[in-house]
Amino acid sequence: MSLGPRSGEQVPSLTAQIARASNPGGTTAMWVRDRLDGLGCDEDFAGWYPRD
Numbered sequence: 440m441s442l443g444p445r446s447g448e449q450v451p452s453l454t455a456q457i458a459r460a461s462n463p464g465g466t467t468a469m470w471v472r473d474r475l476d477g478l479g480c481d482e483d484f485a486g487w488y489p490r491d
C-alpha cells in the first residue's frame with residue numbers, strides 16, 4: 440500500500456471537539472499535534488520512502 444502526500448489536512452472540527460470533551464487533559468498524540476503541527480510537511484519526507 441502506498442499513500443500520497445496530504446498537505447494541509449486538518450482534523451475535522453467535530454472530531455477535535457469530541458476528542459477534547461472525552462480527554463480534557465489531552466493525550467500524548469494531541470499534545471504532539473498541538474505543538475509540532477506544521478513543523479514538517481509530507482513532502483519533506485517523501486524521499487525517505489519508495490514510490491511503490
